Each structure stands twice: as C-alpha cells, then as structure tokens.
Amino acid sequence: MAWEKKGAHSAKKPDLNGIVKDAVVCHLCGCSLHGSVYTNDGQAYCGENCYLKKMEFHLLESEIGAAYLAFAEALAKTLDMREHETGLHSKRVACHTMVLAKHFTDNRGILRQVYWGALLHDIGKIGISDAVLLKQGALTKNEWLEMRSHSQKGYSILSAIPSMRLAANIVLSHEERYDGTGYPHGLAGEDIPWGARIFAVIDTLDAMISDRPYRKGA
Template identity: 50%
Template structure:
C-alpha cells in the first residue's frame, strides 16, 4: 500500500470543492423539504446534476491522488537509481534501496536474498521499518514462497497468507503469523540471482499490484548495484594482483628488505584501525603502503644494496624517490588517496623530513601513520647497514621520537598495541622466522630508521 504523506495542494482544493458541493446539496435538500408543501419544488435535474458533480469530484480526487502517489514513487525510484549509479559502496546502496521499499509499501521487514555457492538463497540484507538491520534470530520468513519465486521466476503477492488457499499447507505461514507478503525475483541479464521478500505480520491487505510493479523495479535497481559492485571488485582485485606482483619485483631488488612491503601493509592497516579509520580509508592506506617505495625504481642498485652509510651525493638520489613515486602515479585515479603515503612518508612531524619539509598536520594523516610502522619494520629487520633489533628497541625509539619524527597521536595509538600482535603480523610474512626475536647487534646511527 503506497501512501502519500504530503498531498499536493491540488488534492486539497478538490477536497474543499467537494465539501462545498456537499454543503450546497444539503442546503437544497433542506430547502425542498421545507417548501414542497407550498408547491415550491426544485427541478429534479438540478439536484441530480449536483449529485453527479460531487461524485465526479470524488472520482477526480481519487485519480489525482493515485497519480500523485505514482509520481512520488517514480521520483523516489529515480533518486534511488542515482544512488545506485553513483556509488560502489554496496551495503550502503542496498540498505538505501531496502529502506525506501519499506517506506513506500508499508512493509514491516524486507529481505534481500542472493544465491550462494551451494545454490541456496542466503539472506544478504535484512532491514525493518525502523531502518535497522535484523539479527539472524529475526529471519522468520516463508522459505516455501521464496522457493516458489525462485522456481518459477515470477512474483508472489498475497494480501493475507493466513486465509490464502495457496498457502494452506505452509507451516511457516501459520507459525510465524505471516499475513501480507510480497516476494519478487532479482534478475541480472535474465539470470535469477536472488529475491526481494517483503512482509507485514500485523496488517492485511498491505501490498497491491502497484507495489508488485514497484518492488520489481527496485529489484532491477538492486541487480544493477550488485553487478556494478562485482565488476568493481573484480577490477580492484586485478589491480591489486598486478600491484603485488610489481611490489614483489621491487622488493626483490633489495635482498634484505624482501617482504618489507607485505609487513608494512599489515602494520599500517592495524594501526589505522586502532585510530578508528573507516574501511574506505583503510583501502587507501593499503594501496599507499603497497606502493610507498615505487619511486625507488629510479634509484641504482648500488645505492639500494650498499652495506654501509650513504654518501651525501647518494642521499640526494635516495631522497628523490617520494617525488619520483608521485610522478609515476600522478593522474591515476586508483591511487588518488595513496599518493599521500607515497609522497610524504619520509616527512617528520617537526619539519625536518623530506622531500618537502612538511610539518605537523601539513603531513597527510595516512603518511603520519605509515611513517611509524615503516620505522617499526626498519628497526626490527635486517638491513644492509645494520642487523635487526628487538621489538622493545623499536618501541623505545618510536616513543623517543614522539613529537619530533612522529605524530604524538599516532605514537600514543601505536603504544597501545601489544608487542605480540606486531610479532604475529610479522610471522605471517616470515613463516620460517616464526617466533624468532630479532637479535641485538650493531646498528646504524640513531634516528636512521628508514631510507
């Protein structure tokens, strides 16, 4: 049942006009009753015409109401289409679609179900009239109706499942007190991939044929959203696989830093989660961490693999790699957020870093997070110019550089993460070294944590 909660003025005017007609008719009826003994009788066609006029006003009002409700539904449908086509955040899009279905149809609950690997319909989104996600214990629906829609590919509509002879033998209808039910197929390129199931367990006659049409249209929108998201996920996966292969090749150039990138990706995402960053931000951080040293493509092997301290001339070449990384990836939308790490992960909080000498919050947050975990991995890993040191030394060094090299807020979050968690993440990338503590041997100069 679609209801218009904000009737337009034309409907109000028709209502007022109908009331005026009813008032005139009532007054004429009263006039005729008082004066018919005196022989004053109104022509029958006047009263009859007035009644017909009033009836037509009522019909017109109902027609206009229906048109306005349909117009409102189409407007909302267009808005949902815009959301579907402008966003690849699938949970957000589907929640918006489901909430709109509930608003327009008067459903208590709506479920979006998708075919899983076992060829079964699995609930993917479940929402109620309060715009809340339902818990698994609240998934009380008629699986028989769902299976019927899946089998025949046609929508099922019942205004009262308790009295509908089609569902006499369905135990779930009785057990769950199901009444108004509307279930439509979800198709992508003629393949049935799921269903949308709506119900109201309190009221009868909630859904109409108009709702069936509307829900089917929304199902098509949901199918588009799913298809777009799948294409985007496939594209992202291809990108990520290509990136990981490229990064593995880069890491292989530096014998002592192989698997470094995998570690800092895990480390940076762990610290970012600790600081409360969103899932979208974590994606950007992952890409930036993966590609943070892409600019080292232009650094000679002799410098990358040098076993001792770099000369001033060699440092000049080394310090170009952040800007070189930005140059390589500039203009590629996929790396739009990642360049914050690529170009700024060697900046220091006090302004003494490179390449631009940024200070404080001039340094992008992603880069401030990454620089701390980059230092953690540099200190606890073997490098050509020194041996690995224990994690407790890394904690001490990062804490010592709080407010100078590192953002105090980032350091404070870092210190709340237990050493065992860092070591477990490291063990994922170094299975042969699982449980091995870096040894305390001769290191480089203080403060020389990364190149």
C-alpha cells in the same frame, strides 16, 4: 602487532607439550597445522603470508579489484626482491598500517588508499640506481640526494592514476617526520598527511628489525 605467534590453542586445545592433539587447518589455505601457528580472532593460519592475505580480502569488491591488488602486490614484491628485503616487507607494513588506520576510521575507501600507499611506498626506488640502493655502508652527499628522490619519483608514478591520488600523497610524504626533519618538503606535525603519519610509525618499527644496506655505517 596485528598478529601473535603462539601455540594453536585458539583453534584446538594443545597438550602440555604445545603440540596440537587433533589436526587443525589454516583458515585461509586449508593446509594442516601442528604446533606453533599464527592465530587471530579464534582462527589459525599457517604463517604470516596467509594471515596477511586474509586481512586484504575486505578491501576487494570485484574481480577487477582482486586483479588490481594482485598486480600491485607483485610489483611490491619485485621491489622488495631488488632491495634484498627478507620476508614480506611491503605487504607486512601495508597490512599493519591498515590495522592502525582502522582505529581512526572505518571508511573503506580511505582504508583502501592507505593500504595502496603503504604497499607501494617505495615504488619510486625503481628510479634509484643499484649502486646507491644496494650500497653497503654510508652514502655520500650526492648518493643521499638520489636516495631521497624516491618519494617524489613514486608520487609521479602513482599520481598519474586518478584512483590513487590519496595513496600518491602517502607515497610522497612517507619520509616526512613529525619534527620536520624528514623529506622531501620538511613537513611537520599535522601538515604531514594523516596516512603518511600512520605509515611512518609502522615503517619505523619494521626498520628496527630489518637489514637495510644503506643504513649500515650511517
């Protein structure tokens, strides 16, 4: 995982009860920390949101980039809220996908595209009806056809932005599976775009601990 939750001893040595003797502050927002916090590389953070924000900063090269990121994250958060996702699903999988991608490349441009693609992977669900997206229980054949169209809808949205072509391909292929059983094109193995393969690993792990209505009863 990209982070670990434990006692704040990475920033200050805790006493035997696990409570920080001297107050420490979040490395990002500056709020006081006590007890259990998120830690990484010797720095302490008040929670997952601040830790994930810290990971994004290296992607930003200008105020325009920062505004672009803020808008994209607001859109992703809106999609999460519509699907009643708890926590920070889109941002979480985007940051963790980027962490995994960094084991294979240090190209900032590619990492930025991987982040965008992972963050906006479900943008096509804007075009999926609430009756299907929020249905409790198994979907009918026609409902599955509608649900499965979200990756192509998302590609249509992002591919219209010249600076997001690689990210758009990740969105298009994020539901493909290595054995060829995914959609929309049934790609297999290395025919699946590299970024989409990495994203699939992270999203699968995230799905195991998430409550996604349309999976119930499937």
